[in-house]
Amino acid sequence: xxxxxxxxxNIGNRIKELRTEQGLSQEQLALSSGITTTYLGLLExxxxxxxxxxxxxxxxxxHIDLSSFFESSLQISxxxxxxxxxxxxxxxxxxEPEKQLILKLVKDLTRYFDNVSTF
Numbered sequence: 345x346x347x348x349x350x351x352x353x354n355i356g357n358r359i360k361e362l363r364t365e366q367g368l369s370q371e372q373l374a375l376s377s378g379i380t381t382t383y384l385g386l387l388e389x390x391x392x393x394x395x396x397x398x399x400x401x402x403x404x405x406x407h408i409d410l411s412s413f414f415e416s417s418l419q420i421s422x423x424x425x426x427x428x429x430x431x432x433x434x435x436x437x438x439x440e441p442e443k444q445l446i447l448k449l450v451k452d453l454t455r456y457f458d459n460v461s462t463f
Contacts, residue, residue, distance in 0.1 A: 355399070356390035358413060362406050363388075366433045367426055376405035407437050 363373045374384040378401050386392040394402070396410075403410045424432065435446055 354390065355393065356388045359384070359402060360388040362408065362413070365429055366406060367430045368406075373402065373405055377401045407434060409437060412437075 359373075363370070370384050370388070371381050374381040377384070377398070379398060383392065384402075387394055387398075399413065400410050403413050435443060438446065
């Protein structure tokens with residue numbers, strides 16, 4: 345599990361942790377959050393503190409709830425390879441119908457790959 349090391353949430357470290365778990369560069373996260381790469385770098389180094397609105401924009405770009413940002417753990421395990429972690433991060437906060445559709449697509453794709461001799 346991904347754990348925050350103490351009871352005080354280190355916002356910059358948490359942003360970087362979530363960003364790297366999803367395989368995103370600072371530029372990618374900044375662009376999808378509507379902030380500059382420089383500002384994101386300052387946030388990750390704890391040289392600036394984000395407003396709640398900016399933190400919410402970052403969480404939206406990371407596909408997590410603002411409340412999940414402050415939770416002591418996420419349901420993503422470090423034992424997964426980076427691609428699996430990215431897939432989980434994209435799916436984890438989707439609603440049930442979306443998850444069902446994604447699961448169907450994944451099953452169809454795996455059946456296809458199982459029937460193809462080489463990929």
